[in-house]
Amino acid sequence: MTATTDRPAPPGPGAPAARNPRRRRTVIVLAITAVTLVVLAVVAACLGQVPVNPGEVVGSVLHRVGIDWFAMPSHPNGDAALWEVRFPRVVLAILVGASLGCAGAVLQGVFANPLAEPGVIGVSAGAAVGASSVILIGGAFSSSWAIAAAAFAGGLGTTLLVYGLARADGRTEVVTVILTGVAVNAVAGGLIAYFTFVASPAAREQIVFWQLGTLGGADWDAVAVVAPLAVVGVGGSVLLARKLDLLALGEGPARHLGVDVERVRRWAIVIVGVLVAAGVAFTGIIAFVGLVVPHAFRMLIGPSHRMLIPASTIGGAVVLLAADIGARTLVGNADLPLGMLTSLVGGPFFFWLLHRTRKSQGGWS
Numbered sequence: 001m002t003a004t005t006d007r008p009a010p011p012g013p014g015a016p017a018a019r020n021p022r023r024r025r026t027v028i029v030l031a032i033t034a035v036t037l038v039v040l041a042v043v044a045a046c047l048g049q050v051p052v053n054p055g056e057v058v059g060s061v062l063h064r065v066g067i068d069w070f071a072m073p074s075h076p077n078g079d080a081a082l083w084e085v086r087f088p089r090v091v092l093a094i095l096v097g098a099s100l101g102c103a104g105a106v107l108q109g110v111f112a113n114p115l116a117e118p119g120v121i122g123v124s125a126g127a128a129v130g131a132s133s134v135i136l137i138g139g140a141f142s143s144s145w146a147i148a149a150a151a152f153a154g155g156l157g158t159t160l161l162v163y164g165l166a167r168a169d170g171r172t173e174v175v176t177v178i179l180t181g182v183a184v185n186a187v188a189g190g191l192i193a194y195f196t197f198v199a200s201p202a203a204r205e206q207i208v209f210w211q212l213g214t215l216g217g218a219d220w221d222a223v224a225v226v227a228p229l230a231v232v233g234v235g236g237s238v239l240l241a242r243k244l245d246l247l248a249l250g251e252g253p254a255r256h257l258g259v260d261v262e263r264v265r266r267w268a269i270v271i272v273g274v275l276v277a278a279g280v281a282f283t284g285i286i287a288f289v290g291l292v293v294p295h296a297f298r299m300l301i302g303p304s305h306r307m308l309i310p311a312s313t314i315g316g317a318v319v320l321l322a323a324d325i326g327a328r329t330l331v332g333n334a335d336l337p338l339g340m341l342t343s344l345v346g347g348p349f350f351f352w353l354l355h356r357t358r359k360s361q362g363g364w365s
Contacts (some may be wrong), residue, residue, distance in 0.1 A: 015067065029297070050073075056078060093215055096282075117290050124350070126158025132292045155281070214337055250272075289316050293315045324338060
């Protein structure tokens with residue numbers, strides 16, 4: 001007689017999500033995050049001097065695609081305020097937050113370290129040097145577009161410089177990249193301090209304010225520049241996801257499985273540079289989003305980059321959009337710096353993360 005058992009067979013590769021708790025949890029987390037993003041986008045669009053309610057926001061959007069299910073803004077300037085001021089700011093916040101969250105997930109994956117942050121390869125400091133130098137020159141060069149272009153070039157150029165200096169014998173070691181980034185960040189910090197010191201009072205104020213981060217200058221032209229770079233960067237990150245999962249096994253096992261480790265690191269650093277440089281070019285430096293978001297989602301859905309990268313992308317957009325809502329509402333008639341708010345929240349989280357990592361002896365969550 002054949003023995004029987006009451007234990008159900010483990011789910012196979014084609015098992016539905018309901019039979020796989022991890023997959024079901026991932027789907028739920030992604031769905032909640034996406035819904036939160038939509039809700040925050042509507043709330044952010046309602047904020048401003050011209051009164052607009054959520055139904056009118058939705059009605060204005062649907063009206064543009066020929067659907068008249070909801071009422072249009074009742075205020076005479078309501079529709080214009082939405083499309084000329086608020087929607088560009090909301091969309092830019094989503095793009096920049098998504099770029100920073102995605103960049104953080106990629107960098108933490110390629111460094112195999114949950115404490116890695118896009119600023120470690122010098123991209124933010126390089127962007128600040130580029131922006132500060134243009135502000136210092138002044139005149140026609142100090143337009144918002146010139147500052148953004150210089151910030152993007154400085155951020156991407158610094159990233160490539162760090163990678164070039166870290167290469168030795170055709171290879172790049174993670175520790176070497178990090179130490180090179182620390183050195184380049186120190187030099188960039190000295191240059192920023194020098195520019196601030198020799199600048200005129202007006203230019204000095206502009207340099208300091210740029211480094212604090214803000215979405216106050218958002219418009220559709222900025223969105224048109226950031227959007228394609230963000231799409232390309234996120235798309236490239238998704239293509240690297242499987243190789244990052246294999247790289248998490250260690251360099252030796254990854255090479256045996258056919259992964260060109262050096263090529264993966266090179267593309268990952270370039271992608272991170274493009275994402276962060278594009279993000280900070282029009283908004284200034286926004287800290288901790290690339291550190292906090294990927295680590296939080298890693299604890300929620302696990303370390304698989306095929307899910308972690310999309311989750312961090314959406315989560316970064318949620319975090320930055322929520323921070324922008326706080327910047328516009330916490331103090332009446334004032335627009336608080338975004339970088340200040342993300343640092344106030346991200347700093348304590350970093351200390352908690354550092355303590356937690358030490359307790360686990362540097363292991364992944």
